[in-house]
Amino acid sequence: MKLKYLLLSLLFVFTLFGNVAVANEHEGATAFKTQKELIAQEKATYKAKSVTGLIESFFQTTGLNAIVNPVKGLKNAHGIEISTFAQSWGRVIMFIIIFILFYLAIAKGFEPLLLLPIAFGGLLANIPVADMAAPGHMLGIIYDMGIRNEFFPLLIFMGVGAMTDFGPLLANPKTALLGGAAQFGIFGSLVGAAALSQYTGIVDFTLKQCSAISIIGGADGPTSIFIASALAPEMLGAIAVAAYSYMALVPVIQPPIMRALTTKQERQIVMKTSRKVNKIEKLIFPLVVIMMIALVLPDAAPLMGSFAFGNFAKESGVVDRLSNEMQNSLINIVTIFLGFGVGMTLQADKFLVAESLGIMIIGLLAFAAGTAAGVLMAKVMNKFSKEPINPLIGAAGVSAVPMAARVASKVGSEEKPGNILLMHAMGPNVAGVIGSAVAAGVLLSIFK
Amino acid sequence: MDIDLxxxxxxxxxxxxxxxxxxxxxxxxxxxxxxxxxxxYFPEKAPEAAQPSADVAQEAHHVAAIVAAITEFRKQS
Structure with missing residues (x-):
């Protein structure tokens, strides 16, 4: 927790500096060139040099020089001016933030599979002179290959589909509604983001940006990246980092909210053992989902299509080779690329802005709202249902598979040892994945 | 701002x-x-169902044992 505050306060302080730097950047715009071109220009005509001259010209090419002597009016690969602050202190701050991310990933176990490649991608993207994020350069290639066109998140979703077991959901279908309620996290924070932007002067989000930020509340990494690159690619880095950090913080964020909204008796409710699910039901389920998407919400078809394919391949039982590939090698390879591509957007000039702070705050709000809505919905369902429903499983409605379900089960067994809610919580949990994909589809359809 | 956000x-x-x-x-x-x-119309076949059900019962025992172990472990840590 302390670390999070540290991270937030760091961000806050430096966003202030960032604004000052932005304010100053218009003073003198002289050289409109990337760092590489600048050096190339100086070296174009080779003249005989003394040893000191050689050393001097070598120093010109070092990153140290680029950081210590920022050039006014320098442009990045996309022709947008980089402030001198982003060139010098900005990079230093980004290196510090990235080292904090490394620490969180390695020492604290915060979603290391994604935070580690993302942070390393960010480290590479902030190296001066090398311009690794420029189109045609390493990170740029990865970004153009699968992030700009929203391709990598879909491949990840395929693997997630192949890993998901819909058995618990099919055994107790009505718990799917909990996965719907938790999507209030998305839409509630959409209103929150809009209000923050309209009533305070701190940030100025457009509706598209608000929507892209609010999808963090879906607690689903690939969906967040998919929507962010479609609606607000300039905020991709901050949104992805917020989504994955908060997903890692689910065990910290959720339990207090769950306890605050339920009574001790409610938390001790024991749920009936679910029935055994027929294999054919599991096989048909992904087809039902994709047909519904086809009829109602084609905008969610890329996400749900790859998800349903992964699941169908797994449940069919005849293409284990493909299903294993999706669950292991494919998802691992894509994770590396996805991490680097997202990390690329952690460049000082893009990340160190007040908006990033807003995204962090709204993301946290979104997670809390989703959890609360899920728990409240479960309380209501418990009142009207014949079979008892433990309200704790409502919190698992935020996707974050399987972390949220585990948290629900853990809080439940703390209240009443031996009360295992895990399988019951998996129902709303996987429904949450469908719910957030549907919500994503709705947001995409609005902006078409 | 033209639109009411x-x-x-x-x-x-x-x-x-x-x-x-x-x-x-x-x-x-x-x-x-x-x-x-x-x-x-397509109930899981009886002979097949009988065999797995024993497995399931055994599996349930295993799951219960594992879960109990985990709870115990969590309590300690």
Missing amino acids: VGESLKFMVLGMAIVFAFLFVLVQIVKLQALIINK
Whole structure:
């Protein structure tokens, strides 16, 4: 927790500096060139040099020089001016933030599979002179290959589909509604983001940006990246980092909210053992989902299509080779690329802005709202249902598979040892994945 | 600012939550229906079912044992 505050306060302080730097950047715009071109220009005509001259010209090419002597009016690969602050202190701050991310990933176990490649991608993207994020350069290639066109998140979703077991959901279908309620996290924070932007002067989000930020509340990494690159690619880095950090913080964020909204008796409710699910039901389920998407919400078809394919391949039982590939090698390879591509957007000039702070705050709000809505919905369902429903499983409605379900089960067994809610919580949990994909589809359809 | 951001986003919220709930509600109904149909006409074959059920019972024992162990471990740590 302390670390999070540290991270937030760091961000806050430096966003202030960032604004000052932005304010100053218009003073003198002289050289409109990337760092590489600048050096190339100086070296174009080779003249005989003394040893000191050689050393001097070598120093010109070092990153140290680029950081210590920022050039006014320098442009990045996309022709947008980089402030001198982003060139010098900005990079230093980004290196510090990235080292904090490394620490969180390695020492604290915060979603290391994604935070580690993302942070390393960010480290590479902030190296001066090398311009690794420029189109045609390493990170740029990865970004153009699968992030700009929203391709990598879909491949990840395929693997997630192949890993998901819909058995618990099919055994107790009505718990799917909990996965719907938790999507209030998305839409509630959409209103929150809009209000923050309209009533305070701190940030100025457009509706598209608000929507892209609010999808963090879906607690689903690939969906967040998919929507962010479609609606607000300039905020991709901050949104992805917020989504994955908060997903890692689910065990910290959720339990207090769950306890605050339920009574001790409610938390001790024991749920009936679910029935055994027929294999054919599991096989048909992904087809039902994709047909519904086809009829109602084609905008969610890329996400749900790859998800349903992964699941169908797994449940069919005849293409284990493909299903294993999706669950292991494919998802691992894509994770590396996805991490680097997202990390690329952690460049000082893009990340160190007040908006990033807003995204962090709204993301946290979104997670809390989703959890609360899920728990409240479960309380209501418990009142009207014949079979008892433990309200704790409502919190698992935020996707974050399987972390949220585990948290629900853990809080439940703390209240009443031996009360295992895990399988019951998996129902709303996987429904949450469908719910957030549907919500994503709705947001995409609005902006078409 | 030309558009009322909050007003627009409230409308999005109504639309979004309505569609998410409607979608999942219909999905639940279809799943219930399909469970009825499938279990009536394609029940898992009896001889096959007998064999796995023993496995399942045993598995349940294993799961219970594992779960108990985990709870114990969590208590300690």
